[in-house]
Amino acid sequence: xxxxxxxxxxxxxxDEQRDLCSPAGRETERxxxxxxxxxxxxxxxxxxxxxxxxxxDDxxxxxxxxxxxxxxxxxxxxxxxxxxxxxxxxxxxRMKANARxxxxxxxxxxxxESLRKVVPCYSxxxxxxKIETLRLAKNYIWALSEILRSGKAPDLMSFVQALCKGLSxxxxxxxxxxxxxxxxxxxxxxxxxMPTHLPPAGAxxxxxxxxxxxxxxxxxxxxxxxxTMDPSHIFHQVKGQPYGSLEPFFDGVLVSDGPAFDPPLSxxxxxxxxxxxxxxxxxxxxxxDKSFSFSVHYGGGGGAGGHPSIYGNGxxxxxCGELQVEQLMGFDGHSHHERxxxxxxxxxxxxx
DNA sequence: TAGGCCATCTGGTCCT
DNA sequence: AGGACCAGATGGCCTA
Numbered sequence: 141x142x143x144x145x146x147x148x149x150x151x152x153x154x155d156e157q158r159d160l161c162s163p164a165g166r167e168t169e170r171x172x173x174x175x176x177x178x179x180x181x182x183x184x185x186x187x188x189x190x191x192x193x194x195x196x197d198d199x200x201x202x203x204x205x206x207x208x209x210x211x212x213x214x215x216x217x218x219x220x221x222x223x224x225x226x227x228x229x230x231x232x233x234r235m236k237a238n239a240r241x242x243x244x245x246x247x248x249x250x251x252x253e254s255l256r257k258v259v260p261c262y263s264x265x266x267x268x269x270k271i272e273t274l275r276l277a278k279n280y281i282w283a284l285s286e287i288l289r290s291g292k293a294p295d296l297m298s299f300v301q302a303l304c305k306g307l308s309x310x311x312x313x314x315x316x317x318x319x320x321x322x323x324x325x326x327x328x329x330x331x332x333x334m335p336t337h338l339p340p341a342g343a344x345x346x347x348x349x350x351x352x353x354x355x356x357x358x359x360x361x362x363x364x365x366x367x368t369m370d371p372s373h374i375f376h377q378v379k380g381q382p383y384g385s386l387e388p389f390f391d392g393v394l395v396s397d398g399p400a401f402d403p404p405l406s407x408x409x410x411x412x413x414x415x416x417x418x419x420x421x422x423x424x425x426x427x428x429d430k431s432f433s434f435s436v437h438y439g440g441g442g443g444a445g446g447h448p449s450i451y452g453n454g455x456x457x458x459x460c461g462e463l464q465v466e467q468l469m470g471f472d473g474h475s476h477h478e479r480x481x482x483x484x485x486x487x488x489x490x491x492x
Numbered sequence: 493t494a495g496g497c498c499a500t501c502t503g504g505t506c507c508t
Numbered sequence: 509a510g511g512a513c514c515a516g517a518t519g520g521c522c523t524a
Contacts, residue, residue: 233510238501240511245499269497 260303261318272311279303
């Protein structure tokens, strides 16, 4: 091994060590038991390549010998012999490429994690899978676009239906858990005996409390702790953009009194209307095209420090007569939930 | 134990 | 030549 090759190899190896020390690198370590071991084996194989024993010097440009006269000439670039030096360079190149690929995937996963935090259902303990995160994000974007396009706010059921469209059952259950809803109340295929255009039984039966039914009623419902459906997600703001694209729609309603990135987490909103303008992709078995005509009031006093109206510790919203977001959060009590939400919001808004 | 999810490795392709 | 990106393969972990 030449000196330069040896140095480069050491450099790459130290890079990998750095990977192992980084947070993402711990994942590498976990999987390293599998793939990493395999890599070592392969490297061992490469190092003991049969051709290697034939040539010990650095002749790299020597062309591969033809196996025989009878064999047709191979097209394309001729393969070069794997000399020891070439083998080492190949190994180094491969290790570098692997490290880059790892970093790239870590970046991708970081971005996905950021996405998880801004879609409606976020939980550190019950992470959405990658594909479900993307699906939920797509639904979420679409639903918000519909709000902007139609100028009307959706009723909760329609909104949740839109969010859950195409999601797996467990994810749907998770979203339901976040909302403290029973998936049966908004999944048409799961409520054969209940017309989907009717208000959910839970809402009708418990006007002041959107109860979440026991997991036993819903196959595959994950165990607590669930994530939370943070209402601020619905009107999530982009860093540096006080109200993002929602500003025109909620112009005059939202209040900003903080620094550049200190958004009022729960703007005082009173939303009425239906989501009948929802247009869903044609999906087999999809029955989401029905229109609903509920109304949801998102009351709130706004301001720094959390969700005053949602938690009931701020200015009450007298306009909220039908269904308040706080009523959807059927946890034990405000203090507990507030802590939960604050922690989550901190994670969301101070993460990046 | 099968299936889902995930991280990683790897070789190919394209681009600079 | 080297980096970014991609898709396939592989093996580990977890859960029903």
